[in-house]
Amino acid sequence: MKRLVTIIILVISNICFSQLKSVIIDNKTKEKIPYVNIWVENETIGTTSNEKGEFELKIDSPKIILFSALGFETKRILSDSIKQVIELKPQTTKLDEIIISSKKQNKSLTIGKFKKSKINHYFAFGKNPWIAARFFEYQAIYESTPYLSKIRILTKSKVKGSKFNIRLYDINEKGEPDNYIFHKNIIGTANKGKRITEIDISELNIKFPKNGFFIAFECLIIEDNKYEFNYTIKDSKEKQKGIRYDPKIGLIPRDENKNSWIFNQGKWRKVLKNNNYSSKRYNNKYNQIAIELTLKN
Structure with a gap:
């Protein structure tokens, strides 16, 4: 009987909570992306990918997950469709955003x-x-x-x-x-x-x-x-x-x-x-x- 109760609790726990675990990469270079901020959309739940682009996130039901990283397009994915590897698309940089020239540092x-x-x-x-x-x-x-x-x-x-x-x-x-x-x-x-x-x-x-x-x-x-x-x-x-x-x-x-x-x-x-x-x-x-x-x- 105790064993049955334990099994039921484990089943309910698995139904209620889902552990997302994945690595985030650049879809062009295939390099791992560190410090990607990850949110459950419209909720105060989230995390950040580590230096190797890895993250773990526990949610209680299917959610929309938002991925935000500098230099990449923000991506929204249904949690049920998240795989072991997530690819982010680099943003196009405007040519006039960074102006490079010689300059005198005296003022x-x-x-x-x-x-x-x-x-x-x-x-x-x-x-x-x-x-x-x-x-x-x-x-x-x-x-x-x-x-x-x-x-x-x-x-x-x-x-x-x-x-x-x-x-x-x-x-x-x-x-x-x-x-x-x-x-x-x-x-x-x-x-x-x-x-x-x-x-x-x-x-x-x-x-x-x-x-x-x-x-x-x-x-x-x-x-x-x-x-x-x-x-x-x-x-x-x-x-x-x-x-x-x-x-x-x-x-x-x-x-x-x-x-x-x-x-x-x-x-x-x-x-x-x-x-x-x-x-x-x-x-x-x-x-x-x-x-x-x-x-x-």
Whole structure:
């Protein structure tokens, strides 16, 4: 009788849950694609492929799975049709997106400045991938320093050498991030503690687009970024176990939301106003990720 019950439980478990396991490759070169963010469409479930392009994802019923990687067309697949190998199609790069020329590095301008000491709230990433984006509007004064040189982000991490990805997006007619202006991963590494993490992109020779652009911070749900911790629920002494994926990113409070977006569940949406924050400085404000951008000629 006990054996029969065990068999029934196993059968029900297999019906209720499906473990997706696959490797993602480029459909032209057949090379494995690392750091692909993977979502269950319209749900807060997802993961990231590792450095070998491999991933595992548990779902409770047939779902639409979304695959998003820099330089590749976004792909949506019914989970039941996912095989051991998934192929993504490279995106066509416009010739005018990356302008290569000789340039003299004798003039610079930093925009989006923030004070590290004044920031004490962060965007933390749980078990699901997110992308947080901030729009940088073009101004005429950038004409003398048109090249993107350095990106500086306030990070906080409990993990040594936690990795994240930077995406650079164009803006569409709805004001949303859309289409890449650079088609490869820009991987940043954050050390432990509260730090300003700098990414040098000067060698990419990218000009500041005249219609502005988005800098997006993409968390990576990979083993090297995992941080496990204990916490207690309010009015309870019982300890709970939590997992997040570092690094966290610093947030600046703003009265209006003119440039902040979040990508989750396969969709872009504008950042909402904070409610019930303990900090007066952040309560009833909009969060803007703390990013500085250095321009050079």
